[in-house]
Amino acid sequence: MADKFDVIVIGAGPGGYVAAIRAAQMGLKTACVEKWVNKEGKTVHGGTCLNVGCIPSKALLETSHKFVEARDHYAEIGIEVGEPKPNIEKMLAFKNSVINKNVGGISALFKANGVTAIDGTGKVVSSKEVEVTDHDGNSQTYSADNIVIAAGSVPVEIPPTPLTDDLIVTSTGALEFTEVPKRLGVIGAGVIGLELGSVWNRLGSEVTVLEAMDSFLPMVDTAVAKETQKLLKKQGLDIKLGARVTGSEVKDNEVVVKYADADGDQEMTFDKLIVCVGRRPYTKGVVADGVGVELDERGFIFVDDQCRTNVPGVYAIGDCVRGPMLAHKASEEGVMVADIIAGHKAEVNYDAIPSVIYTSPEVAWVGMTEQDAKAKGVEVKTGSFPFSANGRALANNAPEGMAKIIADAETDRILGVHIVSQHAGELIAQGVIAMEFGSSAEDLALTCYAHPSTSEAIHEAALAVDGHAIHMANRKKRK
Ligand code: FAD
Ligand code: AMP
DSSP states (O other), X not given: OOOEEEEEEEOOXXXXXXXXXXXXXXXOOEEEEEOOBOTTSOBOOSHHHHHHSHHHHHHXXXXXXXXXXXXXXXXXXXXXXXXXXXXXXXXXXXXXXXXXXXXXXXXXXXXXXXXXXXXXXXXXXXXXXXXXXXXXXXXXEEEEEEEEEOOOEEEOOOTTSOOOSSSXXXXXXXXXXXSOOSEEEEEOXXXXXXXXXXXXXXXXXXXXXXXXXXXSSTTSOHHHHHHHHHHHHHTTOEEETTOEEEXXXXXXXXXXXXXXXXXXXXXXXXXXXXXXXXXXXXXXXXXXXXXXXXXXXXXXXXXXXXXXXXXXXXXXXXXXXXXXXXXXXXXXXXXXXHHHHTTOXXXXXXXXXXXXXXXXXXXXXXXXXXXXXXXXXXXXXEEEEEGGGOHHHHHTTOOOOEEXXXXXXXXXXXXXXXXXXXXXXXXXXXXXXXXXXXXXXXXXXXXXXXXXXXXXXXXXHHHHHTTOOTTSOOSSOOO
8 A cells, every 4th residue: 555645636627736735735645646648648737627628728719819809900999010810830839838837837836735746547446545547557556534536527529420530529629720720610609619619710710600509608698698699790600509410421521510400401511620519527437336426327426515425535526526617616616625624614605606708708707697587586686888888998999798787676685797898707706706795786886996997897787786877878866
């Protein structure tokens, strides 16, 4: 038997690496097992998020956005740059350098905090033992008083579109295209499909997004979703709703996709196809039979509100358990579990987890939508404000979008904030903080905001909840 630890974490994504660092900071002897190796065969920390998820997608979204700004918008504001050209090789090199910096940062943090990094594939073989098989196939068993499973998720594949080496790919392949596909198909108008569709649309692809559902972004407030759909359409994204992909055929280096919509069976031909139909938990084989950790039929590990599995001392966090598949949700659960193991009270407020779609403009939201509130019979009042009436947004040449606040009709407590705008992903933090502190819309309305700032649109939306936005025709006379 090798070393004994207080905590062994399996997986070094944003759930696992954060749990390990926090546990070590709490004075617990901690190890983190990671199996991911890069193209050079070196173990890399950071999981999906740093290697093939949040970070590389944001690097490409930012570079492609800057390209569009230069191509389409600099001249409007008096900057003449000639005709800019994307250099895909350099963009990918930039993206890879961003990944490497982030990944290297985790290893440095492990060292600084005294987390033992173990390379290899971990398997829970009893409630107090993890067997690790290294990349040469050698196994060693480590014991621990507590085990945290943070094994993450992988892309869902669907039978109609079996993946190929480079024509039909998942989000991972779409971060690596070495040239701009002329015709790009995207299956799924979820967060990842819209982000990656946007990247390649900006760089010159004709993008068609095929979405089985009839509604667009049903998890977002309807008014904000409508505005987003309009803006993405204007940018050239052809989003076909009610279009269920039923088959595909690869021939002559092209992909023919078959789909069914209200008009019957349809067909489209693409140079590349990205399958973005969701992610599934990556839990197969992580726990040996006989340990008794319960999984549901889709492979998610059953946990309670505090991420305890049914086996005492074994916890599970992040994408491999219920809840939104988001990096910050995984990290918050990691902190909570480490604190609980260290003997502290801890919880995650699942009602105040923000979501962001990093399109341009960005879409960000937290809490209830107006349609959620109606469905639950909660009486609400709402306030909206357009960025076209915000001085800073106009000065930024980014007047698109709106902010909307949903508050309880009786108590005025903020129940949800929904934004589509430039930097909505930054602005949403105000909504999250307000909800964490149980603020009323009036609390935000009575707060002094810096001028000029796009945050003022949130202020105005809060004022509008009571019908008194300053920079908008008012609905009511103040008593
Ligand atoms: P993961 O990040 O998947 O990490 C799990 C780790 O466990 C991996 O490193 C894996 O190798 C390791 N592992 C698994 N099994 C074992 C084993 N048996 N032994 C050892 N190691 C093991 N989320 C956001 O919040 N914001 C975004 O902008 C965002 N953008 C995204 C863009 C894309 C293209 C994708 C694909 C995802 C994006 N996500 C985003 C989602 C985000 O990446 C995940 O929610 C997050 O990575 C989940 O963290 P995790 O720690 O639970 O799992
Ligand atoms: P998300 O789960 O947010 O990543 O979004 C995935 C999207 O893919 C969902 O909106 C699904 O409705 C959509 N989807 C799943 N299967 C298909 C399919 N066969 N054809 C078209 N869209 C699909």
